[in-house]
Amino acid sequence: MTVPWRKAIRDFWHERARTVLVVLAIALGISAFAAVMSSYAILTRELDLGYLATNPASAVLRLDSIDDETVKAILQNPEVSDAEPRRTIRGQIKAGPVQWRNLMLFVVQDYGNIRVSTLVPERGAWPPANGEILIERDAFQVAKANIGDAVTVKTVNGVEQPLVISGSVHDVGQAQARMENIVYGYINLATLVQLGYVTGNRMTNVQTRNTKLRARGLRILMAEAGIDEERANIGIDLAGGDLPLAIVMAKTGCELNEAKQALNSSSGVVTKAIEALQK
């Protein structure tokens, strides 16, 4: 053995406590590094698997209205393997005496047959009954609510309505609710009608605040009331830009104040207001 080797070995032996510490520190560092790398690999793999297991949608089409015919037409395209209608509404949910959180409501027609961007039931009821809402498991903290609580949701025209939280779901495809500070809720079609969002087969709860929304409002009013664009324009102006009001006025021929009263007493549900006025 040459002298440099002898020196190295003797130095290590001379400082054996320090040598052991350094070896331990290196071993610890390497294993920590390996642990981080393997957790990263496992997490990435499992997150991808978890996401892919929900059969995530490759594309989302946003439409004014959706019916079975439209879905069928989309499925005609040989490159589309599956398609499912799902309505999305934005509103607010009460999280405290004066605190409101953004709410994104997903309306699922058939909870027994979700094929695209699937939901995993976690606790409580599945599917939600009429007047009930399921909350994404990460959104309970945002909503400051628990299963069984009655919560107040506010729709775009400001009408507050109660819903009961009946369960929780895991929606892998959504951004984390706590990060987005938003509550993801899941209701059925009957609850959507109850909230006053639907007239016929259309989402009528539109405030015509900008050109795009006004164009959509015009299309819906023309279709619902069976009138031409010129008259629809006048109708929306008379209603001060409020589409539900415009529909009630166009379909019943009543005055603005009458329509407002009717909508107020029907909690904003257009169909009920029209029925009441037509009696």
Add this chain to the structure above:
Amino acid sequence: MINLKAVSKTYETPAGKFAALKNIDLEIRSGEFVGVVGKSGSGKSTLLNMLAGIDRPSSGAVAVAGTEIHALPENKLAVWRGRNVGFVFQFFQLLPTLTAVENVMLPMDFCKTFPLRERRKRALALLERVEVGAHADKLPATLSGGEQQRVAIARALANDPPLVLADEPTGNLDSVTATSILDLFRRMANQGTTVVIATHEADIARVIDRRIEIWDGQIHPKITQMFSR
């Protein structure tokens, strides 16, 4: 043996440029024993480092044993230094975990100048030559200052270099021991090794061939004298 032409060395310091050596011309013959004398900070150590190839000149040429060392790249310079220069330090710089004989073998192991089996034999012979053969297997800490410096000198001779440099080799020793160490350098010079030592010991005139006085980074012409031996 040694030929310095217009060698200058300037250091950048926070206070500005500092010239450690100014335009030095110097020639030292083979087998000459030269004492470089000067006050602290005069540039003695810088000059020695220049000769050893530890430091590079800012300008000028340094030729030692026929090699222009200022032009060598760092890796070749290290190889050249290992085979051509022995260096003795004021504080010995022996490795504390190696025995005396192992300290002397170390340069041979690094430069592979002698066959593996001959190295220990040669190291022991060198220790005998500097009169510490009896302490070959002791650790440096168990030796006196004079004995440690003898071991360091044996180490400097390990690769049989043509040039031995010593920076204040007696600075840390009592006067009796210092005298015997200087005698040892004298004997090395008599055997043909070029020896350059830096010192502020006034009492070296007895042993050296030539005295070079450095003042403020320059060789002082009047005090630099030849001694006839």
